Amino acid sequence: MSVFGRKPRDQRVRAKGLRAFVALVYGFLFAPIAVLVLFSFNDSKRNATWQGFTLKWYGALFGNQPVLDALWLTMKVALIATVIATVFGSLAAYALTRYKFRGSSMYNGSIYVPLVIPEIVFAVALLSGFNVAGIGLSMKTVIIAHVAFMLSFVIVVVKARMAGFDTRLEEAAMDLGANELQTFFYVTLPFMLPGILAGALLAFVLSFDDFVITFFNSGVGNTTLPLKVYSMVKFGVTPEINAISVFMLLISVVMLLASYKLQGGAPTVVTAKEPAKE
Amino acid sequence: MTKPAENGMAEASASAILGQNAGPLSRAIGRLRGHSFAVANLLMAPTMLWLLLFLALPLGVILVYSFGGRGTYGDVIYGFSFDNYSRAFSPLWLPVILRSFGFAAIATLLTLAMGYPLAYFIAVYGGRRKNIYLILVMVPFWTSYLIRTYSWIVILRSQGVVNTLLQWANIIDQPLDLLNTPFSVILGLTYGFLPFMTLPLYASLEKLDKSLIEAAWDLGASRIWALLTVTIPLSIPGIIAGTLLVFIPAVGDFVTPDLLGGPDTLMIGNVIQQQFLAARDWAYGSALSFSLMAILLLGIFFYVRKVGTENLA
Numbered sequence: 001m002s003v004f005g006r007k008p009r010d011q012r013v014r015a016k017g018l019r020a021f022v023a024l025v026y027g028f029l030f031a032p033i034a035v036l037v038l039f040s041f042n043d044s045k046r047n048a049t050w051q052g053f054t055l056k057w058y059g060a061l062f063g064n065q066p067v068l069d070a071l072w073l074t075m076k077v078a079l080i081a082t083v084i085a086t087v088f089g090s091l092a093a094y095a096l097t098r099y100k101f102r103g104s105s106m107y108n109g110s111i112y113v114p115l116v117i118p119e120i121v122f123a124v125a126l127l128s129g130f131n132v133a134g135i136g137l138s139m140k141t142v143i144i145a146h147v148a149f150m151l152s153f154v155i156v157v158v159k160a161r162m163a164g165f166d167t168r169l170e171e172a173a174m175d176l177g178a179n180e181l182q183t184f185f186y187v188t189l190p191f192m193l194p195g196i197l198a199g200a201l202l203a204f205v206l207s208f209d210d211f212v213i214t215f216f217n218s219g220v221g222n223t224t225l226p227l228k229v230y231s232m233v234k235f236g237v238t239p240e241i242n243a244i245s246v247f248m249l250l251i252s253v254v255m256l257l258a259s260y261k262l263q264g265g266a267p268t269v270v271t272a273k274e275p276a277k278e
Numbered sequence: 279m280t281k282p283a284e285n286g287m288a289e290a291s292a293s294a295i296l297g298q299n300a301g302p303l304s305r306a307i308g309r310l311r312g313h314s315f316a317v318a319n320l321l322m323a324p325t326m327l328w329l330l331l332f333l334a335l336p337l338g339v340i341l342v343y344s345f346g347g348r349g350t351y352g353d354v355i356y357g358f359s360f361d362n363y364s365r366a367f368s369p370l371w372l373p374v375i376l377r378s379f380g381f382a383a384i385a386t387l388l389t390l391a392m393g394y395p396l397a398y399f400i401a402v403y404g405g406r407r408k409n410i411y412l413i414l415v416m417v418p419f420w421t422s423y424l425i426r427t428y429s430w431i432v433i434l435r436s437q438g439v440v441n442t443l444l445q446w447a448n449i450i451d452q453p454l455d456l457l458n459t460p461f462s463v464i465l466g467l468t469y470g471f472l473p474f475m476t477l478p479l480y481a482s483l484e485k486l487d488k489s490l491i492e493a494a495w496d497l498g499a500s501r502i503w504a505l506l507t508v509t510i511p512l513s514i515p516g517i518i519a520g521t522l523l524v525f526i527p528a529v530g531d532f533v534t535p536d537l538l539g540g541p542d543t544l545m546i547g548n549v550i551q552q553q554f555l556a557a558r559d560w561a562y563g564s565a566l567s568f569s570l571m572a573i574l575l576l577g578i579f580f581y582v583r584k585v586g587t588e589n590l591a
Binding site: 015018019021022025026028029030031032033035036039049087088089091092094095096099101102103104107110111113114116117118119120121122124125126127128129130131132144145147148151155202205208209211212216226229230233237241242245248249252253255256257260 | 332414425551563
């Protein structure tokens with residue numbers, strides 16, 4: 001199915017070359033993931049050759065208390081940080097799309113700053129900031145740090161949703177006798193909601209997977225799952241790491257699909273990730 | 279219409295006009311008729327406060343740190359000297375900076391070479407399966423960078439997938455040294471950031487008016503010529519966004535060189551990490567961080583201006 005009306009003779013040939021290349025790129029994208037999944041079921045400690053199917057690495061995973069503790073901590077951090085970032089970010093996105101006010105371009109610019117700062121600089125700056133302020137590293141500092149980098153993503157996703165809002169709907173509601181709060185809660189908010197939820201899902205995944213910022217700001221004993229994986233990898237490759245990895249991949253994919261459904265099949269997140277050009 | 283109050287309009291008509299672009303919240307919150315400015319700032323306040331406290335001020339702290347020095351116990355002694363900066367660009371450490379930018383540049387070009395055809399294919403030939411193709415690009419984008427980097431250890435290490443296969447096929451006797459080389463680091467960066475390149479490119483190519491390309495063909499341009507003179511120039515916003523989204527995190531990356539690299543692939547990110555967590559010379563680490571950020575921001579500024587204005591011309 002071609003978008004173009006005219007089909008010169010060489011199009012089929014060229015598209016064949018393009019298709020082959022694209023297939024290779026997809027192969028490149030998914031080969032490492034496939035390898036992880038495959039070897040997480042491999043009955044071999046050395047895991048370089050296939051020795052037969054097993055679920056024992058997953059079994060070992062769910063009997064591994066430090067891993068379960070790390071999972072629980074990661075979930076707690078991600079949930080709390082997501083709630084904070086989603087509420088604040090949605091308010092900001094509402095303000096940025098529904099008001100034209102002095103300073104809005106400055107605000108618009110500053111929400112992109114976290115996206116153009118290298119993550120490691122963000123991480124050590126926060127570490128230094130906590131140090132100067134005399135705030136000891138704990139789960140709280142991890143949450144604070146996560147919210148700081150998640151806000152921009154939430155704002156960008158909710159803004160993308162609000163861009164398609166027809167303001168006449170609000171006027172119609174008020175013409176029909178709804179007061180301001182009713183209009184907001186029955187018209188505006190329901191329209192925003194898919195964007196808010198999609199932003200929340202992305203924020204959750206970003207927090208759940210974050211390594212660099214957590215690595216610098218968690219202090220001793222606050223081991224999240226990515227930190228746990230990192231320290232395990234440093235000791236050597238084991239099938240258990242493959243099993244944790246597959247588990248984490250699964251969570252991300254489920255979140256992505258949920259976000260995709262919420263956005264009505266149009267992956268808004270994609271375009272929204274461009275840096276500011278407003 | 280933008281500033282009804284200044285035009286001296288009656289309160290009623292002012293709020294009627296504001297009603298069109300101000301939304302119901304402005305009138306709901308404290309009945310702030312005509313005060314949408316205050317409401318907008320109120321809604322922005324939590325976010326801006328958070329970014330001020332946990333981004334702007336911390337960046338200020340490392341700027342101050344960067345002019346200080348290291349105390350006996352790893353604390354920062356405040357001062358005002360450029361020693362840390364001259365050390366960062368000294369012959370000992372300059373290669374690390376150059377290597378970081380070099381690796382990131384190669385990885386950016388590789389992601390562009392792979393991402394452009396991929397994005398072009400999805401945008402032009404995707405058809406009804408466009409969303410599936412896109413989701414497939416987004417799966418790696420949504421999954422942990424750490425884990426995707428780790429997967430290359432499984433593939434490249436001496437008892438890894440590639441070496442096992444090659445030995446099994448009797449192509450090699452001894453395992454190849456694939457891991458802990460510049461090759462593995464550049465490969466890891468390319469793999470890790472490929473979705474960051476593809477997605478903005480797709481967004482840009484998707485919006486492109488296809489009739490312009492057809493017009494070029496009708497006017498006798500060859501496929502390649504139309505691609506070079508019409509499609510690529512029109513997708514420059516996507517190329518800018520994609521290269522920035524890959525280059526910025528790639529330069530400062532520390533996970534990839536840490537896990538896939540060796541002693542001769544040290545990047546700025548590794549050195550910053552060492553200074554903060556091992557050597558405990560936070561002043562020097564801060565100077566490195568700030569240099570990295572300053573070089574990047576300046577680079578972005580000139581890059582966007584140059585490529586961006588050429589695009590407009």
